Amino acid sequence: MAPNTADTALWPAPHASGAVDATVHVPGSKSVTNRALVLASLASEPGWLRRPLRSRDTLLMAGALRAMGIEIEEGVGPDGTGEAWRVIPSGLRGPATVDVGNAGTVMRFLPPVSALADGPVRFDGDPRSYERPLNGVIDALRQLGARIDDDGRGALPMTVHGNGALEGGTVAIDASSSSQFVSALLLSGPRFNQGVEVRHTGTTLPSMPHIRMTVDMLRAVGAQVDTPESGGEPNVWRVSPGALLGRDLVVEPDLSNAQPFLAAALVTGGKVVVPDWPSRTTQPGDRLREIFTEMGGSCELTEYGLVFTGSGSVHGIDVDLGEVGELTPGIAAVAALADSPSTLRGVAHLRLHETDRLAALTKEINELGGDVTETADGLHIRPRRLHGGIFHTYDDHRMATAGAIIGLAVEGVQIENVATTAKTLPDFPDLWTGMLGA
Template sequence: MTAAEQHWPAPTATDPVDAVVTVPGSKSATNRALVLAALASQPGYVRRPLRSRDSLLMADGLRALGIGVEDELNSSTGVSGGGDAWRVLPAPLGGPARVDVGNAGTVMRFLPPVAALADGDVHFDGDPRSHERPLGGVIDALRVLGARVEDGGRGALPMTVHGTGALVGGTVTVDASSSSQFVSALLLSGPRFQNGVEVRHVGAPVPSMPHIRMTVEMLRAAGAQVDAPEDGGVPDVWRVTPGALLGRDVVVEPDLSNAAPFLAAALVTAGTVLIPDWPERTSQPGDQLRDLFTRMGGSCELVEEGLRFSGTGRVHGIDADLHAVGELTPVVAAVAALADSPSTLRGIAHLRLHETDRLAALARELNALGGEVSETEDGLRIVPRPLHGGVFHTYEDHRLATAAAVIGLVVPGVEVENVATTAKTLPDFPDLWSGLLGAKG
């Protein structure tokens, strides 16, 4: 039986959870740090990185282009839990090369601009679902900036970037309403373009704007000059000046979005969870969990060790615009299905284009367990109903799997199809989840 065919019995909590959960590093920060280190003028370190399918695919993609990405498992750092690192050795980018993107949005969007700087052809392909995910914004932009890209007119994978060793750069207009990664992809490589890059967004509002803010902050930390709208610049226009990037020693923050199921566990079981090293200030969208789950009935405080979050015994419905934090939707929806009043989750039409159509999948799977969930034009309407056990299908989407685990805490008999898909961003999730409940993995 393959991993996809296996059903994982989601553990049911018999008592309020009381646990310390160390969340692995941020996928978003890890993959941005790897790209910036690869394009730097000196070697650098990415410490406490996430080692998951998505980040390993990014590291392998950079290696295919000629970059040295070396494991240093005994490296030292003063940050608690440190010791694991990648040493990144910049080198001339070259082909021919083949890059497997899997189903990682950051890999399929961030690496083509890097490949345009390579001397040689770079072919990109990935999982079947990757062929359906939007990529045309990046492809069209690269052509405007001087690259030659062969995609058979699909605006999607598979495709080949015919690198010439340099890219002119300049001004480009992009419709990033389907993914903020279109903007981040161009900004990250922009310092290496001959004329830098000016990215102008046109269209509906860009989703997940905190991720672009993360890109801007990490670029500036690496020595790049960036003009951004949120700093008083022109709305929907980002500019990166050409110049050398610094090789740095970067420590990756915990992935706050991946803390969602563990905080949800405290909320739905009236328990307490401590997430160590939660930053006081961060650009990660997952930091909004503190507000969302407090509004849904929990309480939290930043303490010296990290974030302590507790459930109060009541779970309330919520009316929330999740446009900027769409990745939190599956777990928020799971909690909403267990609440004492209805919820409306808005601003998330773009989730139909993620690892799967997340809105349709959530409605289908929660309803199959007895819920009452309906799709709206831009989100979900959730009316709590008594739930029962059953198989929760994940559609190879890691966030569907963690949402199902949350339901299983209070609904006996929930079986998660292909829980192994959580390895995309949260390695060893079943063991982490069992540890949360005081069980052995």
């Protein structure tokens, strides 16, 4: 697995000279922003997104929806304060071309939307996007009546031939490789003539919190959704056909993007405050409170936000991350600095993310002197004294932030292409050095 050489600029990861003590305002959630953009585009009336995340993935989503005829105006909110996007659902149309970059939410959420467009919509993206599984969405849409040209690849590039409507109905898919296959169909389901019933046929289903997020957001805009948690059949979700409401939605901070900053408090024995941490959320990043406490920290959720404090010791952990796989790189980085071994389980699907994250973490931590081995579904990490060196990112934002965490405790770590963090966390280098008081 060769690192991408398109951007080989090296960023010297700052080394912490003492305990971190900072307040970090984490930008909005990518997962919430991109789901909200889709739902607002399918609504029957205009809506507002307040404090949206502006990152590569969300700007790709907004650009794709604009290409299909949706009006998205950038400005301030209806109360005259704060950044906001006004979404005006003015009808979906083709021909259009969508650049998905390497954004899973764009490449998976928008093909069902494009099936409702009046005309063809072509999907293309970064070279890595061609390798990421899309067959779950493609096969499902064909079962529901859509016509798609993908030359039999089950992956990008492809063209969806929209005819203004989709019949919908029952569809069986294997979403073992990505919960986004389920979310993609549910988000557009209210606009299908018969709604949609999604039956997951696989043996595992990763990232369930993201499906719960999709369901909560659908219900908030007026959709009727039946789920296994609400008394329905296991692994079956039903969305009834109906109009969606325009909403005035305030986007929560991205709790998964808070991870490196909380990790900084943990590995330096310091304190980090994240304002506006929600008291109730479906974001997977909320599990960090539990996981990082077990690894040696403590946290308090106040009216202002989350206060996380490191104890000066970092402990290993044995944890199933199947529902929160995106947290794995940051947890692996902390585990490499712990005082005892760690086993991270339930994340075989990470081999299909922005890069093969299990192989990448193993290679990069070991090249700094670590002792990481891959298992069938995760990593085993035996802490060793680490040394400086180049930490490659493979165009993966969470690899870059993992390297930054290690760099706090290990002098001489240089991160290749730290700019890849702009995918979900714009201005990460400035936020990071600001946290350290630089």
